[in-house]
Amino acid sequence: MTDDSLDSPSRRKALGCLAYGGAGTLFVLAGGVFTPLDLAAAAADAERTARLGRPLFVQLSDTHIGFNKDANPDVNATLTRAIDLVNAMPQAPALLIHTGDITHLSRPAEFDLAQQLLSRINAGEMHTVPGEHDTSDAAVSEYFSRFGKASNNKGYYSFDHAGVHFIALVNVLQFKPGGLGTLGSDQLEWVEDDLKGRSASTPIVVFAHMPLWSVYEPWGWGTGDAPQLMSYLRRFGSVTVLNGHIHQIAQKVEGNVTFHTARSTAYPQPAAGVGEGPGPLKVPADQLARVLGISSVSVVKHPRSLALADRTLA
Amino acid sequence: MNLKIFFAAGILAAALCVGSDGAAAAPAVETIIQVSAKNFMFAPASVTVKAGTTVTWVNLDDEPHTVFSDAGLFRSSALDTQERFSFKFDKAGTYHYLCTIHPRMVGTVVVE
Numbered sequence: 001m002t003d004d005s006l007d008s009p010s011r012r013k014a015l016g017c018l019a020y021g022g023a024g025t026l027f028v029l030a031g032g033v034f035t036p037l038d039l040a041a042a043a044a045d046a047e048r049t050a051r052l053g054r055p056l057f058v059q060l061s062d063t064h065i066g067f068n069k070d071a072n073p074d075v076n077a078t079l080t081r082a083i084d085l086v087n088a089m090p091q092a093p094a095l096l097i098h099t100g101d102i103t104h105l106s107r108p109a110e111f112d113l114a115q116q117l118l119s120r121i122n123a124g125e126m127h128t129v130p131g132e133h134d135t136s137d138a139a140v141s142e143y144f145s146r147f148g149k150a151s152n153n154k155g156y157y158s159f160d161h162a163g164v165h166f167i168a169l170v171n172v173l174q175f176k177p178g179g180l181g182t183l184g185s186d187q188l189e190w191v192e193d194d195l196k197g198r199s200a201s202t203p204i205v206v207f208a209h210m211p212l213w214s215v216y217e218p219w220g221w222g223t224g225d226a227p228q229l230m231s232y233l234r235r236f237g238s239v240t241v242l243n244g245h246i247h248q249i250a251q252k253v254e255g256n257v258t259f260h261t262a263r264s265t266a267y268p269q270p271a272a273g274v275g276e277g278p279g280p281l282k283v284p285a286d287q288l289a290r291v292l293g294i295s296s297v298s299v300v301k302h303p304r305s306l307a308l309a310d311r312t313l314a
Numbered sequence: 315m316n317l318k319i320f321f322a323a324g325i326l327a328a329a330l331c332v333g334s335d336g337a338a339a340a341p342a343v344e345t346i347i348q349v350s351a352k353n354f355m356f357a358p359a360s361v362t363v364k365a366g367t368t369v370t371w372v373n374l375d376d377e378p379h380t381v382f383s384d385a386g387l388f389r390s391s392a393l394d395t396q397e398r399f400s401f402k403f404d405k406a407g408t409y410h411y412l413c414t415i416h417p418r419m420v421g422t423v424v425v426e
Contacts, residue, residue: 104392105391106391132415133392133415135414136380136415137391138390138391172414175384175417176417178417178418179419220418279376279377280376
């Protein structure tokens with residue numbers, strides 16, 4: 001990388017000091033290394049911000065339209081706030097990725113409302129994967145009747161954009177004791193085929209609803225057969241794996257693979273292992289916006305580098 | 315016979331028999347299994363009923379839950395708080411089920 005690249009060691013060290021600032025944290029990913037950078041600092045440094053380029057995509061997750069319990073009685077309002085945040089970005093993201101739990105109960109009216117709210121977003125085409133809340137209707141048809149076209153109703157599919165190869169995966173349709181997500185052999189075989197013959201220098205973005213790494217197995221926060229998926233991805237120079245489901249940020253870097261979970265726009269969940277189990281976490285109303293948010297990923301100058309930013313709704 | 319199964323707080327729940335004499339010759343029995351917000355379990359997690367019994371699951375939790383037979387025999391939609399789902403077990407056998415939203419929640423209905 002050149003000396004102005006955001007992953008140079010000296011800059012990385014400097015930026016490390018700025019991590020976890022007030023407005024949100026920007027993560028710069030280059031060559032598989034995440035570097036945190038305070039968003040306010042990025043905004044104050046026009047030159048550096050310009051290097052971040054056009055946002056490649058914005059990730060929304062766990063909008064849970066239909067949820068109306070104490071943890072957030074108005075999930076429509078917080079999603080609207082998240083959309084306003086995206087619409088206020090200096091440049092519209094080329095893509096919108098929703099990593100599932102679009103709805104809370106898979107009801108038609110919830111999907112309709114979610115689509116109506118999301119239609120306001122100033123971003124390119126929307127790509128989705130289902131969460132377990134989106135496939136909880138008895139016929140498992142509401143999600144697929146709306147979003148199944150991209151995948152011939154399989155749910156998993158891939159596409160290319162700006163030199164980046166995107167792979168959308170489903171890990172909420174097969175159930176194993178212990179509650180971990182499952183990809184299944186058909187889907188894994190499909191991924192293996194999809195990646196065959198691709199250059200190792202192609203940046204890869206994989207997204208699914210449940211974490212594709214073991215965040216906390218006692219609560220089912222992982223995917224049982226993800227190690228096989230990782231064996232197909234390991235040879236690539238830049239792999240970004242995005243998920244939702246746990247309603248909080250967690251991340252891990254393993255070689256050239258960076259794992260990152262997004263916040264929800266609806267309600268937070270407890271940190272892994274804190275309390276008796278996962279579920280909506282009630283926080284004081286004036287603190288809710290600080291624990292909800294969105295992520296965005298930009299192409300950093302060279303197409304091999306991706307920058308990932310998290311912003312809260314506060 | 316109707317059997318109601320609540321989604322309930324672990325120890326609390328026991329099978330509740332709601333006897334009601336229907337017009338038919340056989341009396342109806344319902345067993346209730348509950349689920350609580352705290353421990354994510356069906357209670358009772360295992361019930362034994364006679365063939366012809368209707369089992370009803372009631373969600374007492376703030377979280378939605380489903381009832382899904384891993385043999386493909388039955389599948390509820392998401393049950394919101396206080397919503398219920400019933401299935402009549404006509405044949406003897408052991409039926410395992412789980413919640414598709416929280417798959418570590420599992421239960422068994424044994425039909426004699």
